Amino acid sequence: MHHSTAAQVLCRDHKHFLCTECLIENKHAGCSLRQLRDMTSKADAVLLDFLVLEHLGCRKMYNWFMLRDRIEIEKNNVASHMEFALNKIEKRLEVMLKKEAECMADDIGRAASLSTVLSETITLENTMELLTSNIRELLELEKAASTHRSVRNDDGAKTPRRIKGVDFEVFIESKRQAKEILTHMKDETRRPVAHLELAGALKDICTGRRKIFGKSSLDVKPVAIGPN
Numbered sequence: 001m002h003h004s005t006a007a008q009v010l011c012r013d014h015k016h017f018l019c020t021e022c023l024i025e026n027k028h029a030g031c032s033l034r035q036l037r038d039m040t041s042k043a044d045a046v047l048l049d050f051l052v053l054e055h056l057g058c059r060k061m062y063n064w065f066m067l068r069d070r071i072e073i074e075k076n077n078v079a080s081h082m083e084f085a086l087n088k089i090e091k092r093l094e095v096m097l098k099k100e101a102e103c104m105a106d107d108i109g110r111a112a113s114l115s116t117v118l119s120e121t122i123t124l125e126n127t128m129e130l131l132t133s134n135i136r137e138l139l140e141l142e143k144a145a146s147t148h149r150s151v152r153n154d155d156g157a158k159t160p161r162r163i164k165g166v167d168f169e170v171f172i173e174s175k176r177q178a179k180e181i182l183t184h185m186k187d188e189t190r191r192p193v194a195h196l197e198l199a200g201a202l203k204d205i206c207t208g209r210r211k212i213f214g215k216s217s218l219d220v221k222p223v224a225i226g227p228n
């Protein structure tokens with residue numbers, strides 16, 4: 001059946017029709033062969049018809065199985081594409097998130113400076129630093145003066161307006177500034193709450209409103225399949 005020349009012989013073992021070229025190839029050397037021209041009985045005719053039908057059936061089965069296998073391959077291809085798309089979406093989302101995180105830090109920072117939180121905090125820190133250093137200095141001066149007094153047994157003396165080499169006006173000015181700042185700064189009772197508003201499409205995915213990942217379809221086109 002595979003050569004252009006007409007079949008001459010039936011190989012009983014392989015159920016193959018062989019032409020002269022097949023016989024020259026000698027692939028059925030040990031097989032049980034029979035000349036077709038000798039197969040003339042009714043039973044022979046039916047047998048030959050069956051064999052021809054079986055060949056036809058085999059060829060069709062091959063094509064249909066091939067088609068079925070290719071559909072399976074196509075199915076796997078689409079599954080791979082879906083995985084690939086998911087991967088790509090994840091990567092894009094990561095890039096978007098990173099960018100948004102930077103914007104978010106800027107936006108919240110800007111909002112914070114508008115609400116004077118940062119500037120007031122800095123003012124408070126500076127004021128506290130000023131207080132701490134003034135207090136430390138005065139404590140040292142006070143300690144030195146009291147040691148001095150006890151040595152000289154000078155009980156009940158008033159704190160001197162001026163300890164040798166110390167200008168109290170500087171302390172008094174610092175105190176005035178600190179008092180001014182602390183009395184005018186209001187007590188902070190607000191509580192910050194930051195929000196994230198997801199983009200519409202992403203929100204729809206998160207809430208499950210958007211359910212369809214994509215749509216797959218199979219198109220069986222009429223193309224030549226098989227070895228014929």
Ligand SMILES: [Zn+2]
Pocket residue numbers: 001002003017018019020021022023
């Ligand atoms: Zn042949």
Ligand SMILES: [Zn+2]
Pocket residue numbers: 011012013014015016027028031032
């Ligand atoms: Zn054979």
